[in-house]
Amino acid sequence: MAAPLTLLLIVAVTIRAVLFRSSWAELISERVEVVSPLNAWKRVVEGLALLDLGVSPYSGDVFHETPFMIYLFHFVVDYAEIVFMVSPGLVFCLSRFLTSLYLFRKQKYALESDRYPADCLELLRSPKEMFYIPLKVAMFYLLNPFTILSCVAKSTCGLNNAIIALFILCTLKGSALLSGILLALATYQSIYPLTLFAPALLFFLQRLYIPVNLRRSSFWFFTLQYAFIYVGSLVVITGLSFFLLGSWDFIPSVYGFIFSVPDLTPNIGLFWYFFAEMFEHFRLFFICVFQINVFFYTIPLSIKLKEHPVFLIFMQIAIISIFKSYPTVGDVALYMAFLPAWSHLYRFLRNIFLVSCVLLACSALFPVLWHLWIYAGSANSNFYYAITLLFNFGQILLVSDYFYAYLRREHHLTHGLYLKKKDGTEATLVLK
Amino acid sequence: MGLLSDPSRRKVLTGLLTRLNTPICGMPVEWLVKAMQSRGLEVFTQSFSRKLPFPDENKERYMVRGTNVYGILRAPRAPRTEALVITAPCSPGNTNNQAVALLLALAQYFRNQIYWAKDIIFLVNEHDLIGTQAWLEGYHHTNITGMEYSPLQGRAGSIQAALSLELSSDVITSLDLVLEGLNGQLPNLDLANLFYAFCQKLGVLCTIQGKLQRNDWDTAEGYTHAAQTMMLMVLKQACGRSWGDHGLFLRYHIEAASVRGINSFRHYKTDATTIGRLLEGMVRKLNNLLERLHQSYFFYLLPSLSRFVSIGYYMPAFGLLAVILLLRALDLWVHLGAPALAAVDGVTEAEQPSSPGVLTVLTPVVISHLTGVALYLLPVHLQEMAVEHFPVSETEAVVLTAIAIYTAGLALPHNTQRLLSGEGTEQGWKVLKLTALLYLAVLLGCTALINFSLGFILAVTLVPITASITPHMPKALYALVMVLLSPAFTILYCVFIYQELIEAPVSVSEGWMLFLSVISQGILDHALYGSLVYPLLALFIYPCWLMFWNILFWN
Numbered sequence: 001m002a003a004p005l006t007l008l009l010i011v012a013v014t015i016r017a018v019l020f021r022s023s024w025a026e027l028i029s030e031r032v033e034v035v036s037p038l039n040a041w042k043r044v045v046e047g048l049a050l051l052d053l054g055v056s057p058y059s060g061d062v063f064h065e066t067p068f069m070i071y072l073f074h075f076v077v078d079y080a081e082i083v084f085m086v087s088p089g090l091v092f093c094l095s096r097f098l099t100s101l102y103l104f105r106k107q108k109y110a111l112e113s114d115r116y117p118a119d120c121l122e123l124l125r126s127p128k129e130m131f132y133i134p135l136k137v138a139m140f141y142l143l144n145p146f147t148i149l150s151c152v153a154k155s156t157c158g159l160n161n162a163i164i165a166l167f168i169l170c171t172l173k174g175s176a177l178l179s180g181i182l183l184a185l186a187t188y189q190s191i192y193p194l195t196l197f198a199p200a201l202l203f204f205l206q207r208l209y210i211p212v213n214l215r216r217s218s219f220w221f222f223t224l225q226y227a228f229i230y231v232g233s234l235v236v237i238t239g240l241s242f243f244l245l246g247s248w249d250f251i252p253s254v255y256g257f258i259f260s261v262p263d264l265t266p267n268i269g270l271f272w273y274f275f276a277e278m279f280e281h282f283r284l285f286f287i288c289v290f291q292i293n294v295f296f297y298t299i300p301l302s303i304k305l306k307e308h309p310v311f312l313i314f315m316q317i318a319i320i321s322i323f324k325s326y327p328t329v330g331d332v333a334l335y336m337a338f339l340p341a342w343s344h345l346y347r348f349l350r351n352i353f354l355v356s357c358v359l360l361a362c363s364a365l366f367p368v369l370w371h372l373w374i375y376a377g378s379a380n381s382n383f384y385y386a387i388t389l390l391f392n393f394g395q396i397l398l399v400s401d402y403f404y405a406y407l408r409r410e411h412h413l414t415h416g417l418y419l420k421k422k423d424g425t426e427a428t429l430v431l432k
Numbered sequence: 433m434g435l436l437s438d439p440s441r442r443k444v445l446t447g448l449l450t451r452l453n454t455p456i457c458g459m460p461v462e463w464l465v466k467a468m469q470s471r472g473l474e475v476f477t478q479s480f481s482r483k484l485p486f487p488d489e490n491k492e493r494y495m496v497r498g499t500n501v502y503g504i505l506r507a508p509r510a511p512r513t514e515a516l517v518i519t520a521p522c523s524p525g526n527t528n529n530q531a532v533a534l535l536l537a538l539a540q541y542f543r544n545q546i547y548w549a550k551d552i553i554f555l556v557n558e559h560d561l562i563g564t565q566a567w568l569e570g571y572h573h574t575n576i577t578g579m580e581y582s583p584l585q586g587r588a589g590s591i592q593a594a595l596s597l598e599l600s601s602d603v604i605t606s607l608d609l610v611l612e613g614l615n616g617q618l619p620n621l622d623l624a625n626l627f628y629a630f631c632q633k634l635g636v637l638c639t640i641q642g643k644l645q646r647n648d649w650d651t652a653e654g655y656t657h658a659a660q661t662m663m664l665m666v667l668k669q670a671c672g673r674s675w676g677d678h679g680l681f682l683r684y685h686i687e688a689a690s691v692r693g694i695n696s697f698r699h700y701k702t703d704a705t706t707i708g709r710l711l712e713g714m715v716r717k718l719n720n721l722l723e724r725l726h727q728s729y730f731f732y733l734l735p736s737l738s739r740f741v742s743i744g745y746y747m748p749a750f751g752l753l754a755v756i757l758l759l760r761a762l763d764l765w766v767h768l769g770a771p772a773l774a775a776v777d778g779v780t781e782a783e784q785p786s787s788p789g790v791l792t793v794l795t796p797v798v799i800s801h802l803t804g805v806a807l808y809l810l811p812v813h814l815q816e817m818a819v820e821h822f823p824v825s826e827t828e829a830v831v832l833t834a835i836a837i838y839t840a841g842l843a844l845p846h847n848t849q850r851l852l853s854g855e856g857t858e859q860g861w862k863v864l865k866l867t868a869l870l871y872l873a874v875l876l877g878c879t880a881l882i883n884f885s886l887g888f889i890l891a892v893t894l895v896p897i898t899a900s901i902t903p904h905m906p907k908a909l910y911a912l913v914m915v916l917l918s919p920a921f922t923i924l925y926c927v928f929i930y931q932e933l934i935e936a937p938v939s940v941s942e943g944w945m946l947f948l949s950v951i952s953q954g955i956l957d958h959a960l961y962g963s964l965v966y967p968l969l970a971l972f973i974y975p976c977w978l979m980f981w982n983i984l985f986w987n
Contacts, residue, residue, distance in 0.1 A: 353762065353765045357758070357761075357870060360870065360874060361873075361874050361877065364874045364875075364877075364878050365877070365878060365881070368878045368881050368882060369881070371882070372881065372882065375683065375685070376617055376682075376683070376685070376730075376882075377685040377724075377726070377730075378617075378730035378731065
């Protein structure tokens, strides 16, 4: 196991090193699909330059990173490439713990508890199958072209992904304190990981055998504890940022920017085209609608998946990276890395061929239609947005397909693999 | 091409050239500057130099140096925000000796008019496309092709449209319009309509692809004639090179066309004054534009100057071809998923695991792409070594190396199956074919969006054979068919068809020499102007084809 992982690491580092030194690096760091105004390296350098001159980096509406990020890069700007290569490594560490701690343990409990019908044995995964999952998760993240592009462009999305990965790692290890602190850090970086509070809470409750019952005092006790850790860390981090730069400038520049979407550079998200066409009168209303869209799915998903918090984390990350205001391919790569952990759902997936074709075709068509729009002048923004819509449609279909497959497997585990209707004929499951 | 095959002759000529240190063809720079200045233009020059990757037949040397001369006619009462360009390439000999004269005459006439709202730039460039590229790069402050040029001293605002003149005699019988630009990009159809309208108005005979229009659309001959004209446009667009100096303007979103005067054997001849009036009319129309030309189609095919086929008509044809690949991929997917479904029915057979299959698919893919990279990089880099060991000139060395690598690739994947320990299962080739079909579909789709003709020609030759290939077919017959439909042979067929269509059919040996020169021109175009045909074919289409070749020889 160690040898393939080491080989994988060597291959990944080599690819990134080769691309860093080639002329492609500059080309990639300007692609709008890979960098956004929030996490472009050019803007980090601009902010550092402003900081060195003694001016607030947030003046001029160029820099939208948090103060922690600017101070981190203040010290390691000469080693930036190494920093960006290390951050996928953290995700790779996560993959090991994901299997060893969580999945193995769950399988063990399942086999021991003997509560599944006999014909469902083939639905449960054997340890031999699960042995390769860390390698596959690592491979899916490190060798994913999206991650490589994001890393070579030196987009800080890679660091955000690393923080989220660390948060998931600490959650799975069971340390509520660290998990709360890291979640606060992830929320501080970009607000959307706020929605990961619910699945993390559900995981801890499940781990400590506290039933999710609103009338039980133990539930409220733990929730308040965790919320206190989270909110407290967030307050401390925000306060520290204030002291770092001496002003509250960063709040409108970072969080105001994420929420109010003033920059309409095309990207792979859904916001830019709408807001380019919109009248000012309706702008606030639609901003609210679009932003609520990200946060809203937490509630029904948490209710449905309250016994499966790890899958809920995956769904939440996917929803964040589809509906956030400035998505990039680095965000997409994060949730795609977790797909091998659910390879046992493969047999229940219905649309995987269509989804793969759509995602592959759209990834190839993004640069073509950008060229036709901006350089050749033969197309216009509608063409590019069409590909964006198709790409997001493919992602949504992928996520909902996995959701269906997960629920179907759970249904089979409780009701048997071969479902029969009341008159004995074979039944099919429908997701309503 | 055989002129400089003798190495001793080549050495003598190279020595002579380096001693002279001047280009063979001289452009009368001082005279042009004086002539333009006396007509009241602001005259500037730009010198440029470019090192060719290998000397081609026309230039016969590595370093090309030249000077562009351009004069700006400032609009008398307008802000200097927009400009029009009229360019006449200055080539050695008789190929374009009248165009510069016409240009200067136009400049003198335009200078006396007061209705100009845009600045007009009269550009005389040396070395055709290389000079135009240097001027455009200097004008737009870009450097995409590695050209060295002196910065432009005078500038005139954003260029809205450009016209290129090619006249080799002072009386002409017809004017030919050339629209195809680099990478198959076309100007807005409005420009072609403008040219046609003015030709009609002044009674000048106009042609496209060198063919006159016919009025009998209903007859078979009329239809064939129109189809031939369209086929010529498709072939010219597919080869991705710029067929006139205007082609390089299109990349900067400047609508441009080339007007070529042809003097053939007809009674009715048009003199230079009428051509001047035509050009004046066109330039005045362009002068009146309030915005860039964008109302008409950018993607079209012209069977004649008064008829066009828009993208809405020809893209479904390509779409149907691409759908074949997708349907075949879907079919393979269903078959690959079927054994898994069979195992669900209770009897637990030994399922074919799909994860080791990834490695069997990965090896042919990697090897094919490495061969493609070799085909892209090695011919130019190894030319010196080839010239040392074989009695060929550099151009021949490059082309023959390319052909050698192409043929060697046929032998290579045949054996990789034996290297992997017996993974030649049913599952293996199906997974590889699925990947290759999807890859080819995405590739052809992207190509057709940028250069429809190239995508269509590749689709017509590649889709039938790749969709139907399996390892269980008679290998000799299908191997022959695959080779005959491979990209290199497609280029060969296109050369022969092109020669047939321009009514200058060639024999097999001449066709072969033309084919070699087409390959060398393709490589040169890619190095000099950034044409995408050669890298597309070498780095993507050829490896894709090799993957299918691998499938044929799977067992």
